[in-house]
Amino acid sequence: MNAIESVFYWTTALLHAATFFLVLLSLVFKKSSSFNLAKWLFVLAFFTLTVFGIIRWARTGHPPFVTLFESMIAAIWFTLLIFHIARFKVKQVPILLLPVSFISFLMMGWSSSLPADASPLSAALTNVWLFIHASFATSGAAAFLMAASFSIIYLMGKKKLDAMEKVSAKIPEYKSLPKTILNFLIFGLILWGVMIVSGSIWAHVAWGRYWAWDPIELWSLISWLLFGLLLHARLAFKLSKRLFCWLSILAAATVVFSLWGIQYLYETIHSYG
Amino acid sequence: MKINFASTKLAFFLIAILAILIILSAIIPQKDISDDRIIDLKELLGDGYVVIEKLKLDEIYTSPYFFILLGFLIINMAAGNIRRFKIVYKTEKTLLKARHLGSIIFHLSLIFTLLSVILNYLYRHEVVYALTEGQALSNSQTSYLREFSGPAFTDSNVRYQLRLVTVNESYEIEGSFTRAADISLLPENNPVAITATVLTNHPLKWNNLEFHIGPKSGYSPELLINDATGKSLFKSFVRLASRKIEGKTFHYDYIVIGETDIKIDITVLSDTVILDSPEYQITVHEDERLLCDTTLTDKEIIDCEDFKISIPRLRRWCYISAVESPFQNWIFFGFWIALAGMTIGFIPRLLENKSRRK
Ligand code: HEM
Numbered sequence: 130m131n132a133i134e135s136v137f138y139w140t141t142a143l144l145h146a147a148t149f150f151l152v153l154l155s156l157v158f159k160k161s162s163s164f165n166l167a168k169w170l171f172v173l174a175f176f177t178l179t180v181f182g183i184i185r186w187a188r189t190g191h192p193p194f195v196t197l198f199e200s201m202i203a204a205i206w207f208t209l210l211i212f213h214i215a216r217f218k219v220k221q222v223p224i225l226l227l228p229v230s231f232i233s234f235l236m237m238g239w240s241s242s243l244p245a246d247a248s249p250l251s252a253a254l255t256n257v258w259l260f261i262h263a264s265f266a267t268s269g270a271a272a273f274l275m276a277a278s279f280s281i282i283y284l285m286g287k288k289k290l291d292a293m294e295k296v297s298a299k300i301p302e303y304k305s306l307p308k309t310i311l312n313f314l315i316f317g318l319i320l321w322g323v324m325i326v327s328g329s330i331w332a333h334v335a336w337g338r339y340w341a342w343d344p345i346e347l348w349s350l351i352s353w354l355l356f357g358l359l360l361h362a363r364l365a366f367k368l369s370k371r372l373f374c375w376l377s378i379l380a381a382a383t384v385v386f387s388l389w390g391i392q393y394l395y396e397t398i399h400s401y402g
Numbered sequence: 403m404k405i406n407f408a409s410t411k412l413a414f415f416l417i418a419i420l421a422i423l424i425i426l427s428a429i430i431p432q433k434d435i436s437d438d439r440i441i442d443l444k445e446l447l448g449d450g451y452v453v454i455e456k457l458k459l460d461e462i463y464t465s466p467y468f469f470i471l472l473g474f475l476i477i478n479m480a481a482g483n484i485r486r487f488k489i490v491y492k493t494e495k496t497l498l499k500a501r502h503l504g505s506i507i508f509h510l511s512l513i514f515t516l517l518s519v520i521l522n523y524l525y526r527h528e529v530v531y532a533l534t535e536g537q538a539l540s541n542s543q544t545s546y547l548r549e550f551s552g553p554a555f556t557d558s559n560v561r562y563q564l565r566l567v568t569v570n571e572s573y574e575i576e577g578s579f580t581r582a583a584d585i586s587l588l589p590e591n592n593p594v595a596i597t598a599t600v601l602t603n604h605p606l607k608w609n610n611l612e613f614h615i616g617p618k619s620g621y622s623p624e625l626l627i628n629d630a631t632g633k634s635l636f637k638s639f640v641r642l643a644s645r646k647i648e649g650k651t652f653h654y655d656y657i658v659i660g661e662t663d664i665k666i667d668i669t670v671l672s673d674t675v676i677l678d679s680p681e682y683q684i685t686v687h688e689d690e691r692l693l694c695d696t697t698l699t700d701k702e703i704i705d706c707e708d709f710k711i712s713i714p715r716l717r718r719w720c721y722i723s724a725v726e727s728p729f730q731n732w733i734f735f736g737f738w739i740a741l742a743g744m745t746i747g748f749i750p751r752l753l754e755n756k757s758r759r760k
Contacts, residue, residue, distance in 0.1 A: 312751050319744050326737045335602050337614025337725045338528070339733070342463060347428050354421040358414065365410040 130245040131188065137181035142241065144174035145234040152227050167226060175209040182206060194263035198243040201389060203263070205233045205240070207271035215275070219309060224290065228278035239389070258331035262324055266349075269320035270384050273356070276313035277381035279306055280374035307370045310377060311363060318356050321384075325349055344394075348387035355380045408481035416475045423471070427462045430454060469520060476516050483509045504747020508740050515736030522729035524554035529724045533566035534622040534639045535717040540564070541724070555726075559609065561590040569619055569718040573601055583615045583720050600722070610728070616721025620644040621653045621670055623682065624715040630708045635659055640668060641719045663689045666711070671697065680716045 130138060151167035154160065182202065185193045193199040212229050216222045282290065283306045290303055328346070333339040340346060359376050362368040368376075406412065431443055444451050458465040487506060491497055497506065530548040531539050540563040551557070565586045573582035582601035587608060589596075598606040598613075606613040620642050627636040642653040653670040669683040679699070686693040686706050694706040703712040 312748075315744065315748050315751065319741055319748060322737070322741045322744065326734055326741070330734055333727075333730065334605075336617050337605060337612060337723045339727065339730055342427065342432060344428065347424060351421055351424050351428070354417060354424070358417050358421065361410065361414055361417070366414070 130185075134181055134184055134188070137177050137184065138241075138245075141174050141177045141181060142237045144170050144177060145230060145237050148174060148226070149230040149234045152230060156227070164223075164226075167230070168223065171209070171226060171230060172213065175206075175213055178202070178206050178209065192260060192263075194259070194267070196244070196246075197389060197392065198240055198245050200263065200267055201236055201240040201243070203267040204270045204274075204388070205236050207268040208233050208236075208274050211268075211271050211275055224282060225275075225278050228281040229275070232274055232278060258327050258334065261327040262331055265320050265324040265327060266388060269317050269324050270388055272313050272317035272320055273352075273377075273381045273384045276310050276317060277378045279310045279313065280377045283307065283310070283374045284371065307363070307373060310374065311360070314356055314360055314377060318353065318360070321349070321353050321356070325353060344391050345387060348383065348391060352380065352383045352387050355383060407478055408485040409478075410482055413475075413478050413482055416471065416478055420471060420475065423462055423468065426459060430459050430462075432463070433461045464523075469523075472516055472520060476513050479509055479513050479516075500750045501747050504743050504745070504749075507743025508747060509743075511736045511740035511743055515733055515740060518729045518732035518736055522552075522727060522733060524552040525726075525728045526550065526552045527555045527557070527559075527724075527726040530616065531564060531722045531724070532641060532719060533564070533722060534641060534719040535566055535568055537639070538563050538565035559611065559726075563588045563590075564613070564722065564724070565595075566720065566722065567597070569720045571619070571718070573599070575601065575604075581615060581619055581720065583722060585613065585722060587613070610726045611724050612726075614723050614725060616723055618644065619718060619720035621680075622717045622719040623668060623670075623680070623713045624717070625657070625666070625668065626712045626714065627659065627666075628710045630710075632710075635709070639715075639717060639719075642668060642670065664693075664709075668713075680713070682713060684711060686711070 148167045148171045151163045151170065155162075155164035155167065182193050185199070189195075192203075194203055208229065212222065212225065283303070287303045325346075328349075329339045332341070332346075356377075359368075359373065359380055362376075363373050443454075447454070454460050458467075462468055483506065487497055487502065490502055494502075497503060528548075528550045529541060533539065540561060541559065542561050565588070567584040567586055570582045570584075572579040575582075580602050582599050584597065584599050585606065587596045587598070587606070589608075596606070596608060600606050600613055600615045602615065605615075621644075622639040622641050624639050625636060626634070628634055636657070636659055640655060640657055642655045645652050645654065654668065656665055656667040658665050665687045667683075667685045667687075671681040671683055682698045683695075684698050684704065684706075685695040686709070694704070696704055696706075698704055698711065698713060700714055700716065703710050
């Protein structure tokens with residue numbers, strides 16, 4: 130990371146922290162002014178992170194997907210992007226500021242512990258499939274994280290949410306939350322699915338095998354199947370809404386594991402760069 | 403007991419078993435995929451490992467039950483979806499609503515994809531050659547590293563000899579650097595060899611085969627060991643494994659001299675441009691007893707008790723795999739269409755959200 134990148138990176142991290150603590154404050158002291166401020170800080174965080182990404186892209190000559198650090202930043206960026214788009218579309222979203230800012234704050238923290246040096250692009254990665262693969266992996270993860278965030282909100286219960294309602298100004302449609310979660314799950318399944326095929330096409334071109342049960346391939350398929358199961362459990366068997374929410378948080382955890390947890394456990398050729 | 407093949411409960415059950423098997427395969431090291439972890443687990447479990455072998459839990463993806471499971475999944479998915487859409491059609495008189503259409507396309511394409519996966523497995527052929535520069539192997543030999551041929555694969559390939567000419571660790575392409583191998587392919591019925599540079603993303607295509615460079619490579623020192631009388635005990639290129647530890651790459655391996663208890667560890671010491679002036683750390687053990695531990699360059703010969711050890715030449719090695727994967731594009735195609743179907747089915751959900759808010 131060079132000096133300018135550092136400035137934008139740490140500003141983004143600070144903005145995340147500030148957003149999260151302001152939301153907490155507003156909930157404890159029932160102040161809507163600090164909630165509104167938090168909303169704007171979160172928009173600003175998206176802006177500074179975008180600038181960070183552009184600067185890094187321009188400096189390294191490739192989109193910031195390559196190292197572990199970059200892939201985490203990309204996922205945070207997609208999470209913020211989906212969040213801000215959804216804010217225009219879905220009523221429940223403002224209240225989501227709490228779990229989303231919390232999760233992305235955690236990920237900012239995690240990313241700050243990783244080596245942030247840019248890695249030269251190895252030739253395995255100079256392929257259009259890389260860009261499809263990596264952008265769908267990170268955006269898919271973002272969609273699943275959004276579903277998990279919704280689930281956290283749902284599990285907090287209607288009473289707590291009603292108390293927050295004064296703060297967040299908008300009325301969360303509590304009853305329809307599981308449906309929104311389901312939609313994010315399906316959206317995530319599509320993105321994650323594109324990630325899996327494009328990854329496997331890329332693996333074929335690069336290494337001559339389309340599927341080798343490498344730990345990352347294996348875990349991302351597991352995540353996909355788990356979400357598929359969850360979806361059928363909800364659609365076909367009317368799984369209880371609370372259990373559905375708990376399980377979607379659990380399934381999102383497997384996504385986080387397949388993207389960023391694997392290299393702590395296995396040796397894989399998906400070495401990020 | 404009568405099984406209802408169209409039941410969604412069965413589908414759920416089957417997908418769950420599939421997921422569990424895959425999770426198991428993530429925990430239990432699989433043959434041909436994580437061989438070194440198998441050794442660790444064998445040590446850990448001792449005789450208990452027999453259970454894993456009996457149940458074929460160390461080769462889940464090629465075991466019969468895995469394919470039986472996929473078969474059931476296909477039948478179930480087909481039956482379940484046909485039944486469902488019959489009912490939908492009876493009540494709604496159309497299947498052309500985006501939601502149904504999406505779901506039909508999705509599940510049918512997934513069936514197609516799974517069938518292609520099975521077909522591809524049956525007809526797949528893959529040989530991985532581990533070659534040192536200058537070395538040649540033929541596809542009629544059995545000395546290559548690994549071979550896999552599906553049960554339905556009939557070898558119609560022409561015999562050929564594959565020679566690795568050189569390995570280049572930093573071949574420049576479009577501004578970035580990669581590993582490349584110059585190979586030469588001599589088919590039995592051809593007077594002239596086909597030469598090509600294969601690199602990541604650029605295999606050599608010949609007949610039905612694609613020759614790919616593998617993701618790993620390393621160094622091959624030529625180890626010569628003579629006894630006190632000058633008789634040769636060992637003379638061969640030894641492929642060293644490369645391991646990355648804290649960002650630094652180490653090239654190391656050991657060999658055991660046939661029918662003796664002599665074990666020789668070789669580590670490459672120099673880490674830049676080592677081909678020009680390599681230096682090695684050599685340790686020799688007989689049983690547990692250390693005979694010598696010394697450094698060695700390519701110009702020296704060391705005396706170690708009764709042995710004379712030298713490494714006159716250093717070359718590189720890499721993996722080249724020859725792959726025939728005939729139904730692979732069907733798999734990709736099926737999966738893309740499935741995802742398109744999922745997207746078509748998803749659109750009305752988005753629109754529904756919108757109209758609800760109005
Ligand atoms: C044996 C296999 C399968 C059967 C019998 C099956 C059956 C079904 C049924 C009955 C539904 C409709 C539920 C409803 O509308 O209430 C459905 C929907 C769905 N299934 Fe499957 N399924 C199978 C495998 C899969 C797999 C492996 C996935 C991928 C993860 C998957 C993804 C989906 C999706 C995304 C939907 C929702 C479509 C929509 O409503 O837009 N299915 N499936």
